[in-house]
Amino acid sequence: MQFLRKKMLFIILIGIILLVVLIGYSLSDRENMSKPEKIINDTVGWVQSVVHKPVNYVTGFLYNIKEMKNMYQENQILKEKLAEYKGLIYEVQEVKEENEELRKLLDKPDSIRDYRAIDATVIARSPEKWIEQVTINRGEDAGVASNMAVITPEGMIGKVLSTSKHTATVQLLTGFDQFNRISATISRKDSKNIVGLIEEYDKETDSLIFRIIEESDKNLKKGELVVSSGMGGVFPAGLPIGEVKEVVYDQYGLTRTALVKPSADMYEINQVVVVDRGLPNPEKDDTSKKEDKE
Template sequence: MSMFRKKRLFTILIGIIILVALIGFSLKDRANLSTGEQFVSDVIGMAQNVISIPIKYVTNIFSNVDDIRNTYDENQVLREKLAEYKGLIYEVQEIKEENEELRSLVDKADSLRAYNPIHATVTARSPERWIEQVTINKGELAGVKENMAVITADGMVGKIQSASQLTSTVQLLTGFDEFNRISATISRDEGNDIFGLIEEYDKETDSLLFKIIEESDKELKEGELVVSSGMGGIFPAGLPIGTVKEVIPDQYGLTRTALVEPAANMYEINHVVVVERLIDGEEGEEE
């Protein structure tokens, strides 16, 4: 072996020994690092910071995008749930009102012991004749006939104008004229009842005209209840028609006419009862 190779091998061996010594020295538990170790540590730390900052920035961007997407999805779900909740509230409220209305109608029907109540629902209302008539879902097959009284839980709303097999048309009190009359009375104690006729509906005063047919000095009072008398033989007795608003004497002072506010709301009619008298009555219009 040549001298040059021996020197080279010796140099490599010395380098390995020094490297092992340095490694062993660096692994020792020491309170202070050497200058070289501090330099290497600082360089590595700076490099890590330089690399980690953009990585964290990009990671935060993607994380924020995911958060925004999740928040949007959650908001969509919450909106749908809120809409469903509101819909349920409205549905429950409508069912509650409908149940109260039907319960009132059942109570009203139970009080008509001498009559046969036929429950029906309003299915149509023409805009052209909104305050004059409605269509119900019961007809002749259910026992509905012309001129039968029609009521709600609040009172009378009209009479059957025409009946087909499955449906019927109700003429509302607000569509009554001088050819449609109802025998009516104001019931009082001790036989002081006042009798008259509901003759027509006055659009100017939004009232039914109750013409008193007996000469009497009995004074009518505001708020007194006007009910059907049953004397015409078609409408049953005791059906609420309305309350007295005002009394108007004619120009000669011989007769008096009372303005009567209808007991039932003619603009909101959903469920009705058609009242069939069990006692045979006269055919034709009320007179």
């Protein structure tokens, strides 16, 4: 009995040693695997592929259903937005027609909001005057003249400083000083508009200075839109300039100044529109009539 026990222990010990050797051999870095390892790997890979395909198919099917649901919801939202836009287009068209009729009745075909748009592209920008000036590819041949407003879809960026035959230099709002002023206003529905002047650009606050001349409502709020008033005789009315971000008093506490953040991006400017107000000059008209009579 004792001999049999020793024999069993010896066999178990040999088995453990062989198992350890096999484990170490399988874990060692080898270029070629043994046949049993190849058979096991192939079997496991085949089972994984068989299981993976239906699982992947079901997962993809459920994902497609979710995407279709999201697309349906987005489609409904887009249809609602499209309907709103169509309604706005019809309303704007009606307002334009009514406006034209009223002008005809009043015998006033021109408006301070009317202007002719001249499309242009920025072709040069000096590193030394990056936030002060840009050069566009439209000049006197296209009807561009000094002091015409220049805008982007976001709002006003400045005015034409000088022109040549085929190009023009635009003075950006960020390059305005005390010698460049824009007649501006903040429109109010329920009270009198706030009137003032955009006088210059303050680099310290990164803001346009809106000097308030006349106001009936003292509750000037942050975020209110400042637009051109058209009363300066150069720019048409209604061109967005910027939004009020802060209101400050002077040292005596009598007058108020609004710090305005420009609506347009002054750094990324590519396509612009030069605004030709094109209103007739009464003095020239009177002169031409006198010449005709003579």
